[in-house]
Amino acid sequence: MPSIRDNLLRVLERVDQAAIRAGRDPGEIKLVAVSKTVEVARIREAIEAGVTILGENYVQEARRKIEEIGHGIQWHMIGHLQSNKAKYAVTLFDYIHSIDGISLAREIDRRAAQKGRRVRVLVEVNLSGETSKFGIDSEAVMDLIHHVAALKHISIEGLMTMTPYFDEPEKARPYFIKLREFRDRIQKEGIEGARMDELSMGMSGDFEAAIEEGATMIRVGTAIFGERRH
Ligand SMILES: *Cc1c(COP(=O)(O)O)cnc(C)c1O
DSSP states (O other): OOOHHHHHHHHHHHHHHHHHHHTTGGOOOOEEEEEOOHHHHHHHHHHTTOOEEEEOOOOOHHHHHHHHHHHSSSSEEOOOOOOGGGGHHHOOOSEEEEEEEEEHHHHHHHHHHHOOOEEEEEEEEEEEEETTTSSSEEHHHHHHHHHTTOOOTTTEEEEEEEOOOOSSSSGTTHHHHHHHHHHHHHHHHTTTTTTEEEEOOOOOOTTTHHHHTTEEEEEHHHHOOSSOOO
């Protein structure tokens, strides 16, 4: 069985190649190693092999791991966040990828203010209209961004999306294109306080297509840690 180090090196190689194909600098793509359900010993292996950003889906699970591993690396919240967990999230995470409503944004802002912090966030967009997926509908995104941009303790830095599951990466590509075009449109509006540089898109099965379409953050679990037990 390949080691986590072997897997990571292979992923990084594929990141480089996809970036080069697209005429991009591989250094502008941040690899978020998704460690949900992965135990601490194996996360440490990944860190020793060079991982600098970890992505977690559940506040409780992340909290336990962060207590053990610490803040020497970045922790990103990539899963759905409930408002009642915002008070933990603002101190645990360097980044929250999953802002999907005004009330959640307000609660994060309020909790961050109490801690004297400014939290970096992305707005999660539901491009497929699937009811099973989290994220805000694309028609409502602009309004949300206007609201969030005005909050003092949140720094809104871009967009995130989860595509439906496909067996072929090419089927995800239209969603990556849509998210990029969406981001470009928002940037054109020049909303004060909304930088919108980041595009968090692409997972183990399709990160190369995402990079070719402009991803600045890819979220990769299985290709680094192997299949998850459920
Ligand atoms: C689990 C998860 C990933 C990683 O998925 P893999 O297919 O294992 O790479 C990425 N993003 C989100 C939001 C996830 O929940």
